[in-house]
Every structure is written in structure tokens, then in C-alpha cells.
Amino acid sequence: MxxxxxxxxxxxxxxxxxxxxxxxxxxxxxxxMYGDFPAYGNITQGAAxxxxxxxxxxxxxxxxxxxSYLAAITNDTEEQPINGQPGRVHLPxxxxxxxxxxxxxxxxxxxxxxxxxxxxxxxxxxxGYAYTITGGYETxxxxxxxxxxxxxxxxxxxxWAKENYLxxxxxxxxxxxxxxKVVLKLWDAWKFDASARDQEVxxxxxxxxxxxxxxxxxxxxxxxHFFHALILQYVDVITxxxxx
Amino acid sequence: MSAxxxxxxxxxxxxxxxxxxxxxxxxxxxxxxPRILCEDDVKVSVDSYPKLFHRVAANGALGATxxxxxxxxxxxxxxxxxxxxxxxxxxxVMHHLNRVTVLMxxxxxxxxxxxxxxxxxxxxxxxxxx
Numbered sequence: 001m002x003x004x005x006x007x008x009x010x011x012x013x014x015x016x017x018x019x020x021x022x023x024x025x026x027x028x029x030x031x032x033m034y035g036d037f038p039a040y041g042n043i044t045q046g047a048a049x050x051x052x053x054x055x056x057x058x059x060x061x062x063x064x065x066x067x068s069y070l071a072a073i074t075n076d077t078e079e080q081p082i083n084g085q086p087g088r089v090h091l092p093x094x095x096x097x098x099x100x101x102x103x104x105x106x107x108x109x110x111x112x113x114x115x116x117x118x119x120x121x122x123x124x125x126x127x128g129y130a131y132t133i134t135g136g137y138e139t140x141x142x143x144x145x146x147x148x149x150x151x152x153x154x155x156x157x158x159x160w161a162k163e164n165y166l167x168x169x170x171x172x173x174x175x176x177x178x179x180x181k182v183v184l185k186l187w188d189a190w191k192f193d194a195s196a197r198d199q200e201v202x203x204x205x206x207x208x209x210x211x212x213x214x215x216x217x218x219x220x221x222x223x224x225h226f227f228h229a230l231i232l233q234y235v236d237v238i239t240x241x242x243x244x
Numbered sequence: 245m246s247a248x249x250x251x252x253x254x255x256x257x258x259x260x261x262x263x264x265x266x267x268x269x270x271x272x273x274x275x276x277x278p279r280i281l282c283e284d285d286v287k288v289s290v291d292s293y294p295k296l297f298h299r300v301a302a303n304g305a306l307g308a309t310x311x312x313x314x315x316x317x318x319x320x321x322x323x324x325x326x327x328x329x330x331x332x333x334x335x336x337v338m339h340h341l342n343r344v345t346v347l348m349x350x351x352x353x354x355x356x357x358x359x360x361x362x363x364x365x366x367x368x369x370x371x372x373x374x
Contacts, residue, residue, distance in 0.1 A: 004331055008347075010349070011351060012350055013286060014274065014286045016358055016361075018361055032365065037271070040276035043276045051357065061267075068298065071316040072315055159330075168327045227331070
């Protein structure tokens with residue numbers, strides 16, 4: 001939900017339903033798991049007997065009806081610095097392989113007031129939302145950096161902005177250390193293993209002499225949150241108006 | 245939610261959108277089906293029951309009367325053109341005016357139980373491993 005700045009979410013097993021709501025500042029609220037199916041023969045004793053929370057004054061269908069109304073009138077929720085603080089909100093890496101608590105969204109450092117009494121202005125690029133890919137990513141088994149001497153540790157990534165959308169798996173992001181655009185290619189790791197990403201890496205490595213000339217350069221192959229990811233060179237293609 | 249229901253007009257409350265017996269039959273057949281065992285089974289069932297009847301009641305599908313207020317529509321999501329431009333691939337989304345408004349994840353009922361959700365809410369388990 002954070003990655004797509006969505007405010008509302010649903011988790012369902014069909015028998016049980018949980019409803020989610022996000023707020024800025026890294027706050028997620030969720031309901032207990034409700035169920036409203038009846039007892040039936042020797043198949044089920046009913047929702048309450050199976051441990052689901054009863055829905056005494058509503059049904060799941062009513063809840064869906066209400067949520068679909070609420071969703072239509074509710075704006076997306078972009079994580080932004082709380083209290084108008086300038087700077088970037090960081091989303092640290094949460095390793096799926098560790099049992100410790102997932103890190104919370106990091107707010108930018110609080111700046112001391114300016115002596116002249118003026119407020120700090122938020123410059124373009126200084127306020128926003130970024131993936132932090134330091135630490136856990138560099139130690140991941142499948143982290144590989146092919147483009148040395150550039151710190152890809154922090155990426156400014158706003159996938160909801162239409163100008164950043166290149167296709168179902170591709171987005172434009174900005175490397176914070178040098179301000180350059182890159183292409184992020186992402187596979188949902190909950191749905192796909194890393195084979196497609198790794199095959200693409202092997203193809204890129206075969207084409208290495210052509211990097212930056214005929215094909216984009218491959219910079220990094222890495223996990224990013226729940227994605228298998230590639231960080232690629234951004235090529236700004238200028239189309240001739242005479243070619244149709 | 246009760247505050248919302250107090251605002252729903254009498255016309256919306258009493259509009260005939262679907263046969264109740266049909267809803268109950270479908271609900272029972274899905275909720276009590278012992279062969280819904282994996283995520284794909286659950287997705288098919290969400291398609292055939294909650295999604296269908298929500299569309300009828302909330303979006304005027306199959307010729308039903310439209311409600312007087314606006315509602316998002318439930319649809320499947322899948323990799324590629326059906327991904328709605330989202331990072332990651334949710335199983336379903338709600339959408340309104342071409343904007344995704346709700347992300348919906350389907351899980352296997354054997355793996356995500358009310359007790360596990362309680363544990364997350366009570367911070368007994370902090371990281372789900374399913």
C-alpha cells in the first residue's frame with residue numbers, strides 16, 4: 001500500500017476478511033479477521049466457531065459496499081515528512097528472511113530553526129519518498145553491482161507519478177547520490193521467483209560490449225523490498241517527427 | 245460504518261438488485277466448499293461471489309438499479325496490462341474513474357487465520373512469513 005500510496009486495503013481468505021487503512025507517518029490500522037458464513041453439515045461449524053470475529057451489525061457484503069463508497073471519495077496517501085519538515089521520507093529495507101521487527105518509515109532529520117527566523121524551503125527533489133537500499137541489499141545473496149563508483153544506496157522513487165511509468169514492470173527513478181535518472185525494472189517477489197530477472201542479467205552480461213551504445217547499461221541486480229529488481233541506464237529517446 | 249448506513253437513502257436500501265435466495269445459495273456454496281484449498285481457488289471464489297454481487301449492488305451491473313452514491317468497482321489484477329500501473333501485483337483492486345482505490349490480497353485460508361491476524365495486531369508476531 002505504501003509503495004503505491006494507497007490508503008485502503010483488504011486481505012481476504014474468502015472465509016475471513018481484514019480491512020486496512022493507512023495514514024501518513026507510517027501508520028497502518030487493521031481490523032481483526034471477520035467472517036459471516038453459517039454452519040453447514042459436517043463441513044463447518046460456522047464463522048464464530050472457527051475463530052472468526054462475528055459481524056453482529058453488518059455483513060461482509062455490507063462492509064464491501066461501504067468500503068467501495070469510502071474508497072471512491074478517499075484520496076491516495078503519499079508518505080510525506082510529518083509536521084511539514086523538509087527532506088525525504090525513507091523506507092528502509094525489510095528483509096523477508098529475518099524474524100526481527102520490520103523497520104519503520106524514517107522521517108528526515110529535524111533541522112534547527114534558521115537564525116534569521118525564516119523557514120527552510122523545500123527545494124524540488126529534497127522532499128519526497130525514497131527507497132533506502134543500503135545495508136540489507138548489499139549483503140543480500142543476489143545483490144550484484146556492475147557499475148562501480150556510484151552509490152545506488154538511495155533511490156528517489158515515485159511509481160504513482162505517470163511520468164515515471166514506462167510499462168508494467170518499468171519505472172523511472174532517480175539516484176540520489178548523483179541526481180541521475182535510472183530505470184527500475186521490478187518483479188513482484190511474492191508472485192514470481194528470481195529466474196526471469198536472473199535470465200535478463202545473464203543476457204545483459206552477454207551483451208556487455210554493447211552497453212551504453214546499443215543496449216542500456218546494467219547497473220545493479222538486487223532485491224528491493226518485495227521485488228526482484230534491476231537498475232538500468234535511463235536512455236532518453238528522442239523520436240524524429242519525420243518517422244511515423 | 246453505521247454512520248454511513250444512516251445516510252443511505254431508503255430508495256437505495258430497498259432497490260431490488262438481486263434475488264436474495266440466489267445470494268444465499270451462492271454464499272453457502274462458496275463458504276462451505278471443502279475444496280477451496282489454494283490461493284487460486286480463493287480467487288475464483290471471490291470472482292464468483294463477492295465481486296459479482298458487489299458489482300450488481302454497487303455498480304449497477306446486469307441491469308440492477310445504480311445506487312445514488314458513488315462506489316468503486318472490484319476487478320482482478322494480474323501481471324502486465326491488468327496490473328493497473330502498480331508496483332507489485334495485487335490479486336484484486338477496487339477502482340473508480342481509472343484510479344485504483346483499494347488493494348486486495350487473497351491468501352490461503354490455511355495459512356492466514358484469525359488467530360494469526362490477532363497475533364499481528366497484538367504485536368506477538370511482527371513479521372508474517374507466509
